[in-house]
Amino acid sequence: xxxxxxxxxxxxxxxxxxxxxxxxxxxxxxxxxxxxxxxxxxxxxxxxxxxxxxxxxxxxxxxxxxxxxxxxxxxxxxxxxxxxxxxxxxxxxxxxxxxxxxxxxxxxx
Amino acid sequence: xxxxxxxxxxxxxxxxxxxxxxxxxxxxxxxxxxxxxxxxxxxxxxxxxxxxxxxxxxxxxxxxxxxxxxxxxxxxxxxxxxxxxxxxxxxxxxxxxxxxxxxxxxxxxxxxxxxxxxxxxxxxxxxxxxxxxxxxxxxxxxxxxxxxxxxxxxxxxxxxxxxxxxxxxxxxxxxxxxxxxxxxxxxxxxxxxxxxxxxxxxxxxxxxxxxxxxxxxxxxxxxxxxxxxxxxxxxxxxxxxxxxxxxxxxxxxxxxxxxxxxxxxxxxxxxxxxxxxxxxxxx
Numbered sequence: 593x594x595x596x597x598x599x600x601x602x603x604x605x606x607x608x609x610x611x612x613x614x615x616x617x618x619x620x621x622x623x624x625x626x627x628x629x630x631x632x633x634x635x636x637x638x639x640x641x642x643x644x645x646x647x648x649x650x651x652x653x654x655x656x657x658x659x660x661x662x663x664x665x666x667x668x669x670x671x672x673x674x675x676x677x678x679x680x681x682x683x684x685x686x687x688x689x690x691x692x693x694x695x696x697x698x699x700x701x
Numbered sequence: 702x703x704x705x706x707x708x709x710x711x712x713x714x715x716x717x718x719x720x721x722x723x724x725x726x727x728x729x730x731x732x733x734x735x736x737x738x739x740x741x742x743x744x745x746x747x748x749x750x751x752x753x754x755x756x757x758x759x760x761x762x763x764x765x766x767x768x769x770x771x772x773x774x775x776x777x778x779x780x781x782x783x784x785x786x787x788x789x790x791x792x793x794x795x796x797x798x799x800x801x802x803x804x805x806x807x808x809x810x811x812x813x814x815x816x817x818x819x820x821x822x823x824x825x826x827x828x829x830x831x832x833x834x835x836x837x838x839x840x841x842x843x844x845x846x847x848x849x850x851x852x853x854x855x856x857x858x859x860x861x862x863x864x865x866x867x868x869x870x871x872x873x874x875x876x877x878x879x880x881x882x883x884x885x886x887x888x889x890x891x892x893x894x895x896x897x898x899x900x901x902x903x904x905x906x907x908x909x910x911x912x913x914x915x916x917x918x919x920x921x922x923x924x925x926x927x928x929x930x931x932x933x934x935x936x937x938x939x940x941x942x943x944x945x946x947x948x949x950x951x952x953x954x955x956x957x958x959x960x961x962x963x964x965x966x967x968x969x970x971x972x973x974x975x976x977x978x979x980x981x982x983x984x
Contacts, residue, residue: 596784602774620780664933665780 597621601682603696607674615646618667619684619692625660643685644668649678674698725909726760731978734773737867739976746973748874751905757975758918761909762983766930769982778859778928778980781852781935785860788853794844803841807860814858814865814977818966820877827881827962830858831937849957850943855926855935862926862979870923870977872969885967888960894951900968915984920945922965923972924981935980938965 602616619641626638640660646653653672672680677700683693731739741757749755759767773779789800789807804810817830828836834857835846847854874882889900903912904920911917925938939956942964946953954960 598780598783600774600783616774618774618780620783665777667775 597686597690597692599682599684599692599694601680601694601696603680603698606699606701609675609700610673612671612673613698614669614671615680616667616669617644617646617682618665619644620665621684621686623660623662623664623666627660639687641666641684641686645683646670646672647681647683648672648674649676653680674700676700726756729760729764729767731757731759731767731771731976733771733866739867739978740869741975741978743974746970749971751901752919752971755921755972755975756908756919757978757981758921758924758983759978759981761916761918766982766984770978776928776980776982777933778926778935778982779863781856781926781928782859782863782980785853785856788857789860794838794842796841796843798842800837800842803837807864810861810864812865812868814862814979815868815871816873818872818881818962818969820873820881822877827878827966829939829957829962829965830861831939831957832962834858834861849955850937850940852934855937855940858937859926859935859980862977865977866979867976869974870969870972872966872973874966874970878966881963881966882970884960885963885965888964889967892949893946894949896949898949900945900964919971920968921972921975922968923975924978924983926980928980928982930982930984938968 597620599619600617604613607613621641622639623641624636624639626635628636630636638660640658640662642658644654644656644658644666654670656668658666677698680696680698681693682695683691685691726742731741733739739757741759742754745752745755759770769775769777786807792799792802800807814830817833818827821828821833824836826832831847831849831854834854835849838844839846847857872878892899892902900920903917908917908919922938922941925941926935927941928934929936937956939961942961943953943956
């Protein structure tokens with residue numbers, strides 16, 4: 593089980609309509625690859641974030657499939673155009689079935 | 702002297718090949734989150750005999766590494782600060798107290814990092830920030846002590862350090878602190894290990910030069926705890942001392958030992974005037 597998982601995102605508070613803005617996201621997560629062994633030689637089970645999505649007002653912006661080679665605390669930065677005021681929704685999917693999400697509002701102005 | 706020699710070297714190189722990297726510190730400016738201006742170069746404190754200007758280790762790192770420290774979102778050390786904030790508010794131990802029970806918000810710690818290690822008159826000992834944290838945990842909270850150079854300890858130090866970020870380091874070296882400071886200075890200039898290196902050999906005589914692929918800094922500790930890219934976690938000053946001494950192929954002192962406490966006081970005093978940077982980002 594993953595512990596201490598905390599999503600964080602950075603989105604500008606406002607943008608001009610049609611502008612491309614930079615969004616930064618990071619989730620604290622151990623990203624255990626499933627390739628390592630513990631002291632007794634037993635495989636440490638894989639526990640990673642396997643998918644990340646971002647939606648704006650219900651429309652998908654990015655959908656990322658993630659693999660075990662990604663290092664701890666995955667950081668994803670991308671751009672999105674903002675046609676109107678609304679809300680970004682960020683979702684992370686954990687191997688253990690947990691879903692972490694957070695939202696950020698953005699205004700036009 | 703050293704600076705003059707280096708300037709002359711730069712000038713020579715500039716004439717022959719303008720793009721050659723001469724080593725040494727760069728001239729970048731550190732502004733955190735676009736608002737907090739940091740002092741990363743300043744006149745050396747009066748007690749330093751062989752160095753005229755003190756510089757943050759930030760100047761010796763690549764632009765990419767430097768950039769990570771300029772924005773709290775990009776700074777991986779801030780993840781640990783967040784974790785420490787949870788710990789700050791968590792009730793632990795037999796007294797059923799959290800840090801917050803006595804100290805309220807972590808803002809109350811403003812200025813603390815800048816003056817540690819500090820003489821504690823009641824206990825009659827030289828105290829590092831880590832010792833103070835453990836004293837609180839043991840005697841005020843009735844909780845278990847953190848291991849001296851563990852991640853929870855480094856994280857708590859980071860949470861406390863970040864409250865003082867931008868304030869000048871200002872540790873006292875006179876009065877009761879004087880004998881500890883002298884002991885630390887002695888260690889700083891003592892060669893250890895099979896390689897017979899003292900702290901000064903690298904960080905005073907050769908900062909700005911390369912030791913194989915590593916760019917030597919002045920070994921300032923104003924940025925501790927440090928997020929290191931090599932191990933993807935926060936590292937304490939004593940953990941770093943241990944690593945350095947080990948690299949001279951010597952038996953090291955333990956983190957939290959009286960020797961390292963004295964050394965921390967001395968090395969911190971060499972940074973008097975630089976901004977508190979913790980948590981900083983280095984190689």
